Amino acid sequence: MLATGAFITINGLNPFSLVTLGIGGAISLLPKLSPKNEQANGLRPATLTASSEDIPTPGEFKIYRQAELNRTTASLKANGAILIAGEDGSGKSVLASAVVEKLQADGYIVAFIEPATLKQMLLEIAHQFDIPTENLEGKALTADKLQVAIASFLEENTAFLVIDDAHACKAGFRMWLKQLRRINAPMLLLATDPPRTDIFINIPRIELRPLPEYAIREIMIIAAAERAIALKPSELSKLQERAGGNPMLATRAVDEEYLGLDVESGDHRRYFDITPLILLIGVAFVVMRFIGLGTNDQALYIFGGIAAAVFLGLSRLLYNLPPEDRRIR
Structure with a gap:
């Protein structure tokens, strides 16, 4: 009994506690990885957010492409x-x-x-x-x-x-x-x-696709520094919405802010994804057909079926059309 008790507990610790302590000690002996070492060893992906050290000084040229x-x-x-x-x-x-x-x-x-x-x-x-x-x-x-x-x-x-x-x-x-x-x-x-x-x-x-957000933000920060104005993060976010991914519009937005002009929107191209709306309309037609079937409303049933078929054909046709930037003019 004493031998068994000695095997099960050592100074009041069970084997599971000993394993945990051993793993913890081994981890504590390993060299800690700095953020740079983590990124170099592939343990953490590099982020797109630029630090203040990456932002060029006013007047310094930087290529983002x-x-x-x-x-x-x-x-x-x-x-x-x-x-x-x-x-x-x-x-x-x-x-x-x-x-x-x-x-x-x-x-x-x-x-x-x-x-x-x-x-x-x-x-x-x-x-x-x-x-x-x-x-x-x-x-x-x-x-x-x-x-x-x-x-x-x-x-x-x-x-x-x-x-x-x-x-x-x-x-x-x-x-x-x-x-x-x-x-x-x-x-x-x-x-x-x-x-x-x-x-x-x-x-x-x-x-040329629109520049990423971090690049537009850097351009705005540099433009604001050249004009000796300070922009809060909330103001930068608002100006970014106006500029989109266009670097020239980013600089112009800072100029407009510097001059105190109240501009609501930018001139960049904006694209909206209407796929959810199309799917919603298609579902509505299908639901309409089932409602007609359940209520024995033949007119509603036929209308829902025809509308769903026409909608499906048109959506497939529009989906197969080439994008605007690939069409032959």
Whole structure:
């Protein structure tokens, strides 16, 4: 009996208590993981919320579309072409500037132009490529001869064309760009709602999606610091609703707050999911049919069945239609 009692209890502790104490002691001897170590060891996923250390100082440049930047520069270096499309203020020009800066830092020649007349754009490209714009007699080259000279330069040299607001360029200039693609001239086009025609339908496109909330919040904090105003978290949240994921609208919202303007809504595109409403209507038609069946109301039963069938067909048709950003205009 004494031996049994000694086995069951040691100083009043049962085996389960001893196991618990042993596990607790082992855990206490393990090195504690800091938040950084936890994240590095995969024990805690990284959050999207940026700390104050990640927010750049006012006037400091920061790119929030690093994936698009890397993909675009890699495609251009492979003699490819990319079309970056997005709404006004979505950050296309900022991304283009980052691409130009990265290519120039790598030692490449880049011509970055904006829409103008055909002759002015060709002259600007020639100047940035350091191509003579006059013949041996000192006469200015015509637009056709400038096009030939630029095409010859692109065939013989590694150089890049970056054209902002390409949707505003004339059709003749865009057709010339299409001809340049036949000789694999690398180019980056940036456009707002570009039509599915000429050069725009020939090259791959990247659709710029709205920036995440943390990025818009950082942009607003930087803009507020540049204007020497302090915004409360509640005020930032309200301004974020106005800006959506558009960086330009985020800066404009801070300007409007700085000027004391009372603006209720923003200009960004807003999309609402009406799927729950559609499902509710479909359920209502089905319920109507069963009510007609239960009450022996033949008219209600037939109407509910026909309405449910028509609704189901229309919903399936609308579901199979391509999204707006994928339709051929």
